[in-house]
Amino acid sequence: MYDVVIVGAGPVGLFLACELGLAGCSVLVLEREPEPRSPWKVKPLGMRGLSAASVEAFYRRGMLHPLLTASGIDEDPGANLDADEPSPPRAAGHFAGMVLDPAKIDVAALPFRLPSPALQGVMASLEAVETVLSERASKLGVEVRRGVTVSAIAQDDETVVAHAGEHEYAARWLVGCDGGRSAVRGAAGFAFVGTEPQFTGYAALVTIADPEKLSPGFNLTPTGMYVQTPTQGHIGMMDFDGGAFDRSQQPTREHLQAVLRRVSGTDVTLSDVQLASSFTDRAMQTTTYRQGRVLLAGDAAHIHSPLGGQGLNTGIGDAMNLGWKLAATVHGYAPDGLLDTYTRERHPIGASVLDWTRAQTAAMRSDPLGQAVQGVIRDLLGTRDGTTYLFGKISGSSIRYDLGSEQPLVGRNAPDLRLEDGTRLGDLMQDGRGVALDFSTDRRLHGSAMGWESRIRYAAGPARNDLGAGAVLVRPDGVVVWAGDRDPDREAFERAAGHWFGSPATTEFQERA
Structure with a gap:
């Protein structure tokens, strides 16, 4: 078994x-x-x-x-890891086909971001x-x-x-x-449980007889959206038909061409279809x-x-x-x-x-309500705050679990903290254990951490940037579950370790340690 x-x-x-x-x-x-x-x-x-x-x-x-x-x-x-601040992203994704401008992202406003x-x-x-x-x-x-x-x-x-x-x-x-x-x-x-679809989407690899009639990238139109990627012949489409297409059937060339003409507003011609599938926005x-x-x-x-x-x-x-x-x-x-x-x-x-x-x-909807929402989003994307907020959602950097602590690091994905000897948090997590980083110089947490050695990896020493913490306890999935101040409380650390990692190691191990 x-x-x-x-x-x-x-x-x-x-x-x-x-x-x-x-x-x-x-x-x-x-x-x-x-x-x-x-x-x-x-x-x-x-x-x-x-x-x-x-x-x-x-x-x-x-x-x-x-x-x-x-x-x-x-x-x-590993390039640019010695910089004081992380570099802005090269690309930032999109929201409903409206592409985010990386230059408008305020990297300093993203929570606890360090070079990584x-x-x-x-x-x-x-x-x-x-x-x-x-x-x-x-x-x-x-x-x-x-x-x-x-x-x-x-x-x-x-x-x-x-x-x-x-x-x-x-x-x-x-x-x-x-x-x-x-x-x-x-x-x-x-x-x-959830909500029923508003559109049918299509992804297809096709041969286009007249590709110059289509614009590259994301294209929001009054009747839907189409995407033409840099790879010639790769087309995505979204048709607001209420999800009416029978997805048990393979989309034909004629059907795909009709949808593409409708959402693009052109008389583009598909001469061949190599692969095609459909999807919806059923949530x-x-x-x-x-x-x-x-x-x-x-x-x-x-x-x-x-x-x-x-x-x-x-x-x-x-x-x-x-x-x-x-x-x-x-x-x-x-x-x-x-x-x-x-x-x-x-x-x-x-x-x-x-x-x-x-x-x-x-x-993305083509009705006046959808167009009004799209106008608001475009206005937000014209600002640094709006673009930064949307990027935080897309990148996952805004995720924070409610772990019952007001300490600002707790519940967040740990930044890639780096000790002065060059050791990075990411290096310490490869064996799947939790990590206790102790930035104090007198190893205050050493004795208590050893009780969980099989589940928590302990590392100590000054950090290049400790983000104001004296020590942090990180789960194996990279989430901070406890952070101490400049004078870490050993008892508080032990309670946090016990809460997330169970009882300390065996008495035999503790005596040997």
């Missing part, structure tokens, strides 16, 4: 598998597709924008360089992302079985069993990472991310339109949050209620993303 069975070998399932494998769990991943390669995963249709928060997750697990290499990106993520190899977003193909994660998962002993379709789930107080044809796969826990049409979600009885979310021994992550827990590229990034955030908590539960040292914090912390993030995409849909 496995510790965890994960259903779905996409980026979210594989990232979660790596987190669990890193923590020493036995993991089986079941994937219904028989082969990992697909034309939908390679450039251009497979390109996805990874936010700075997602890139940071790869950086903190030592996978940033492999990701850049697999994506064909020839750059040094992972402050920029990255364009990567799904194939590159899955290749890097698959290789890491294999090295960690994760087993992946393809061509397995899960049809039913049964669970009791001790185990959960996934049924696939004549085969049964038993584990202590099961996580559905099997996408928007999740079989796990339905089989486990999760309630799935749904499960009411909880856990039912007994079954959990959900990524699109299995929340679906929405792909506007702004939030789906993959939200799913990676789910996996990063869940991985260490589920591993602690498997190994028996999780504090009471730790696994329940997964839903408590990530469900509001998912709900916020759904509203974010709904707002973009509202701003």
Whole structure:
């Protein structure tokens, strides 16, 4: 029997598998597709924008360089790390097709931002992302079985069993990472609620007989939106038809041409279609991310339109949050209620993303109400404050969990704090443990931290920029859970460590230490 069975070998399932494998769990991943390669995963249709928060997750697990290499990106993520302030982003994304100007972002206003190899977003193909994660998962002993379709789930107080044809796969826990049409979600009885679609979207690789009739980039029109990427023939369209297109049918050349002519206001001609698919802005979310021994992550827990590229990034955030908590539960040292914090912390993030995409849909509508909203957004994007606010949402830098503390660092993704000897927080997080950084010179926290050595990595010394803190305690997912002042309180640190990491190590270890 496995510790965890994960259903779905996409980026979210594989990232979660790596987190669990890193923590020493036995993991089986079941994937219904028989082969990992697909034309939908390679450039251009497979390109996805990874936010700075997602890139940071790869950086903190030592996978940033492999990701850049697999994506064909020839750059040094460590450049400009000696600067006093982080560099502004090269690109800032868009809101409802209205592109943010990076020059208008007030980097100093972003919360607790320090120079890091992972402050920029990255364009990567799904194939590159899955290749890097698959290789890491294999090295960690994760087993992946393809061509397995899960049809039913049964669970009791001790185990959960996934049924696939004549085969049964038993584990202590099961996580559905099997996408928007999740079989796990339905089989486990999760309630799935939300709003119905306003538009049908299309992504297609086509041959355009007269491409000069279309404008490059995002184009909002009185009847919808179309996107023409620098890759010739890659077209995206959004048609406000109330989601009426029958998505069980493959879009024909004639249908795609009619939609493109309608939303572009031109008589453009499509001479050929190589690949095409459709989607909607249906926005749904499960009411909880856990039912007994079954959990959900990524699109299995929340679906929405792909506007702004939030789906993959939200799913990676789910996996990063869940991985260490589920591993602690498997190994028996999780504090009471730790696994329940997964839903408590990530469900509001998912709900916020759904509203974010709904707002973009509202701003794209061709009626007077939508046009009025679009005008307000354009005015906001003309200001530094408005652009900075929207970038904070897109990049993930504005996320803060409510952990019951008014200390401004607590609940936020930790900045890449750097000790004077050159050690960076990101370097210390690659083994998946939490990190205690003690900036005091007399090692005030050393004795207490050693009691959690198997779960918390301790590092001490002056910092290049300590952001006014005397010490910080960082969870394995990079979230600050405690921060002390210039004279750190050992008892407060111990309470925080015990709250998040369980009881100290064994008495035998403490005596040896």
